[in-house]
Amino acid sequence: MNRKIAPPIVDAVNFNLQLKPYQYFTLENGIPVYCIDAGEQEVLQIEWVFYAGNWFEQQQGVAAATNFMLKNGTSKKNAYELNEAFDYYGSYCSRSCYNETASVSLHCLSRHAEKGVSIIAEMISDSVFPEKELEIFKQNSKQRLQVNQKKCEFVAGRKIDGLLYGEKHPYAAYTSETEIDALDVALLKTFYQQYYLQGSCVIFVAGKLPAQIIGLLNAHFGKMPLKKPGYLLSPVPVNPSPEKKWRIKNDEQAVQGAIRMASSFPNRHHPDFKKAVVLNNIFGGYFGSRLMSNIREEKGYTYGIYSYLQNHIQESAWMISTEAGLAYCEPLIEEVYKEMKLLRETPVSSNELKLVQNYMMGSLLGDLDGPFHIIAKWKNIILNGLGEDYFYSSVDAIKNSKPEELQALAQKYLQPENFYELIVY
Amino acid sequence: MIHFEKFTLPNGLRVIVHPDTSTPMAVLNVMYDVGARDEDPNKTGFAHLFEHLMFGGSIHIKDYDEPLQRAGGENNAYTTNDLTNYYCQLPAENIETAFWLESDRMLSLAFNAKSLEVQRKVVCEEFKENYINKPYGDVWHKLRALAYQSHPYRWMTIGEKLQHIEEVTLADVKSFFKKHYNPRNAVMVVAGNVKTEQIKELAEKWFGEIAPGPKYERNLPTEPMQESPRFLELRADVPLDAIYKCWHIENRVSDRYYRADLVTEVLGGGGSSRLFQALVKEKKMFSNIDCYHLGSTDAGLLVIEGKLVKGVPVKDADAAINEELEKLKTNGISETELEKIKNRTESAMAFEDMSLANRAASLANYEMLGDANLINTELKKYQAVTASEILEECKQVFTNNNCSTLYYLSNN
Numbered sequence: 001m002n003r004k005i006a007p008p009i010v011d012a013v014n015f016n017l018q019l020k021p022y023q024y025f026t027l028e029n030g031i032p033v034y035c036i037d038a039g040e041q042e043v044l045q046i047e048w049v050f051y052a053g054n055w056f057e058q059q060q061g062v063a064a065a066t067n068f069m070l071k072n073g074t075s076k077k078n079a080y081e082l083n084e085a086f087d088y089y090g091s092y093c094s095r096s097c098y099n100e101t102a103s104v105s106l107h108c109l110s111r112h113a114e115k116g117v118s119i120i121a122e123m124i125s126d127s128v129f130p131e132k133e134l135e136i137f138k139q140n141s142k143q144r145l146q147v148n149q150k151k152c153e154f155v156a157g158r159k160i161d162g163l164l165y166g167e168k169h170p171y172a173a174y175t176s177e178t179e180i181d182a183l184d185v186a187l188l189k190t191f192y193q194q195y196y197l198q199g200s201c202v203i204f205v206a207g208k209l210p211a212q213i214i215g216l217l218n219a220h221f222g223k224m225p226l227k228k229p230g231y232l233l234s235p236v237p238v239n240p241s242p243e244k245k246w247r248i249k250n251d252e253q254a255v256q257g258a259i260r261m262a263s264s265f266p267n268r269h270h271p272d273f274k275k276a277v278v279l280n281n282i283f284g285g286y287f288g289s290r291l292m293s294n295i296r297e298e299k300g301y302t303y304g305i306y307s308y309l310q311n312h313i314q315e316s317a318w319m320i321s322t323e324a325g326l327a328y329c330e331p332l333i334e335e336v337y338k339e340m341k342l343l344r345e346t347p348v349s350s351n352e353l354k355l356v357q358n359y360m361m362g363s364l365l366g367d368l369d370g371p372f373h374i375i376a377k378w379k380n381i382i383l384n385g386l387g388e389d390y391f392y393s394s395v396d397a398i399k400n401s402k403p404e405e406l407q408a409l410a411q412k413y414l415q416p417e418n419f420y421e422l423i424v425y
Numbered sequence: 426m427i428h429f430e431k432f433t434l435p436n437g438l439r440v441i442v443h444p445d446t447s448t449p450m451a452v453l454n455v456m457y458d459v460g461a462r463d464e465d466p467n468k469t470g471f472a473h474l475f476e477h478l479m480f481g482g483s484i485h486i487k488d489y490d491e492p493l494q495r496a497g498g499e500n501n502a503y504t505t506n507d508l509t510n511y512y513c514q515l516p517a518e519n520i521e522t523a524f525w526l527e528s529d530r531m532l533s534l535a536f537n538a539k540s541l542e543v544q545r546k547v548v549c550e551e552f553k554e555n556y557i558n559k560p561y562g563d564v565w566h567k568l569r570a571l572a573y574q575s576h577p578y579r580w581m582t583i584g585e586k587l588q589h590i591e592e593v594t595l596a597d598v599k600s601f602f603k604k605h606y607n608p609r610n611a612v613m614v615v616a617g618n619v620k621t622e623q624i625k626e627l628a629e630k631w632f633g634e635i636a637p638g639p640k641y642e643r644n645l646p647t648e649p650m651q652e653s654p655r656f657l658e659l660r661a662d663v664p665l666d667a668i669y670k671c672w673h674i675e676n677r678v679s680d681r682y683y684r685a686d687l688v689t690e691v692l693g694g695g696g697s698s699r700l701f702q703a704l705v706k707e708k709k710m711f712s713n714i715d716c717y718h719l720g721s722t723d724a725g726l727l728v729i730e731g732k733l734v735k736g737v738p739v740k741d742a743d744a745a746i747n748e749e750l751e752k753l754k755t756n757g758i759s760e761t762e763l764e765k766i767k768n769r770t771e772s773a774m775a776f777e778d779m780s781l782a783n784r785a786a787s788l789a790n791y792e793m794l795g796d797a798n799l800i801n802t803e804l805k806k807y808q809a810v811t812a813s814e815i816l817e818e819c820k821q822v823f824t825n826n827n828c829s830t831l832y833y834l835s836n837n
Binding site: 088091150152252253296297299303325355359365 | 450485490491497498518519522525543546550551553554557662695696702709734764765773775776778780
């Protein structure tokens with residue numbers, strides 16, 4: 001046996017990947033339900049997605065506060081009783097507010113589905129937003145914000161979005177303490193009326209599904225005055241900063257700077273998007289990427305550096321993100337530009353491309369493992385309005401990327417003059 | 426029920442196979458029985474730095490990551506105070522690539538000086554990113570040193586100070602490898618779309634010829650019983666005052682471990698837990714409060730930590746925590762509360778077992794603890810705990826003499 005010779009491999013790029021199809025139902029009121037019935041464990045995940053993100057708020061912070069407070073009191077149960085109702089069965093109810101959407105999720109053992117679904121129905125249809133709960137929420141949110149503002153990476157993450165989209169755009173409209181102070185019960189109730197009680201909703205279900213799951217959802221949600229979403233919203237114009245280079249002092253004692261570099265990029269519907277994902281992998285998308293190999297593994301400037309395309313529906317951005325010792329920050333940025341230049345000037349070797357294609361296919365295969373991962377893929381496709389074949393066309397884009405196409409994309413997008421450059425230290 | 430088979434190679438390597446045909450993937454997980462607790466007190470952070478060096482090339486293979494990625498695989502590793510774990514996940518067809526890579530680095534590393542230089546810098550940046558450049562980032566350095574006086578749990582896996590990392594030599598790296606990285610000190614788990622016979626053949630082919638090496642005999646100083654309360658007050662440029670309290674609990678294989686684990690659920694598990702309800706919602710003294718334990722193999726720590734609402738005196742907040750603990754020690758918990766924490770434990774275990782990589786790492790971890798089948802029998806141990814045992818545990822753990830308290834106060 002010669003240990004210098006690698007065992008033969010099957011090229012993952014030749015795999016025939018399948019995304020398990022969903023089952024589709026509609027409730028009596030027309031609410032769409034997408035289901036994936038799979039998995040070995042007796043567990044279940046249900047997510048109610050409402051078009052109730054910060055896109056719809058008139059005043060900053062209202063969408064997030066309303067979403068959070070759904071679990072803080074109904075006319076029949078106070079916050080403690082709601083928590084207890086989930087905790088007793090070992091169920092988890094979480095809320096998340098995004099830009100276009102905001103959601104409520106249930107994770108539970110399949111045999112406890114009914115209890116969880118009925119409590120969530122009560123929260124959606126009968127939340128009362130108690131004054132004293134809102135006061136606690138405001139106080140604790142402000143304190144959390146004060147801690148986060150000491151972290152350079154937090155400040156940098158907010159600032160770069162402000163530069164890309166303008167600070168009033170929903171993709172960059174982060175709340176300040178003043179805006180948290182301005183929240184009141186009346187604002188939340190109005191938002192709740194319009195965007196939850198009579199809102200647009202879509203439901204995603206995954207796991208080992210109890211036989212009566214659709215009947216259960218129908219019984220609890222089928223008669224609510226909810227609408228099927230139109231999915232795509234009219235765009236909000238962006239207002240990018242004209243100034244590209246930023247150095248911001250945030251912490252007198254900082255020993256590292258948080259670096260963000262970003263350039264605006266079209267959304268998933270754009271013909272360049274899928275192959276840009278391949279180029280991004282080569283550039284900074286995985287551990288073997290150019291940025292990681294050069295800046296971490298060769299120079300030791302950082303614990304980690306990644307690039308990615310932001311996960312937004314309307315407008316995206318090509319982002320590079322890292323933290324580095326103060327003395328390394330400026331040289332690190334120069335190295336990022338060098339790597340961009342290399343991608344613009346020299347086509348990727350077929351050897352490196354094959355490696356990245358195999359890696360991406362293997363990683364995608366791993367990502368299809370289990371019902372929660374599968375439903376996440378479908379949710380992304382549906383909420384982005386991408387069409388049923390999107391998964392397969394993305395796979396084709398990975399398999400069929402050519403070095404010269406990737407070079408052309410680098411020439412089009414990886415141009416230093418398009419990039420914001422931010423260090424918070 | 427998680428099915429697995431176990432065999433041991435003649436060189437002492439324990440191998441566990443967990444076939445799961447519902448996935449196209451396979452995971453190869455190698456766990457070494459060495460962690461930060463095995464370090465020389467003057468060379469702390471070494472086990473973790475060494476983990477980085479395991480990716481710097483092995484005796485016959487220049488680069489670990491590239492061939493794995495070419496086979497469609499991903500990998501990662503972590504070091505704790507107790508152990509070091511390496512795992513890779515790849516399409517099951519290519520599982521032999523993982524055998525080739527993992528066996529070569531168990532055989533011998535390349536001991537490349539350049540890799541040491543670079544990873545030393547990378548780890549220093551990791552140290553800064555996680556423990557210096559963050560508010561409250563140094564708290565665990567202080568708290569461990571307060572709670573432990575003899576046991577090596579008194580330092581963190583990242584190391585006690587940057588200087589220890591900076592002083593590491595290639596000779597240190599070689600002797601550490603010799604001492605700890607061999608078949609007798611490791612457990613390998615292969616999980617996913619594989620067959621036991623096939624894994625037996627591959628294990629013998631790739632790992633069979635590796636010399637057994639010395640068996641590492643762990644002989645750590647035991648932590649003497651704490652005999653009086655300990656207290657430390659720090660001031661730093663942080664926005665909020667915080668309290669950290671910890672108590673010694675029993676080791677991971679003791680029956681008392683399960684009781685202590687459930688106590689953390691009573692106090693800190695979810696929105697209906699006692700500390701959150703009493704101190705965040707009712708008394709409004711904390712903006713957040715958590716209760717957990719460190720999950721260590723040797724005798725561990727149960728921790729309560731919280732950030733105070735501005736304006737609340739730290740002593741009042743501390744007294745309010747003690748008041749909740751007194752209630753627990755006096756009245757114990759109700760049967761409903763007991764049922765709740767057991768349900769939560771069952772559910773948490775079911776969700777954790779959804780991921781193939783988690784199942785593989787759990788099997789390895791349980792085997793290190795003495796019995797891989799604990800993965801199937803632990804739930805019963807939790808279910809057997811009674812309310813009176815919880816009461817007894819609280820009385821034993823929550824005493825002043827067993828407690829270390831740290832006030833982390835804001836300069837502002």
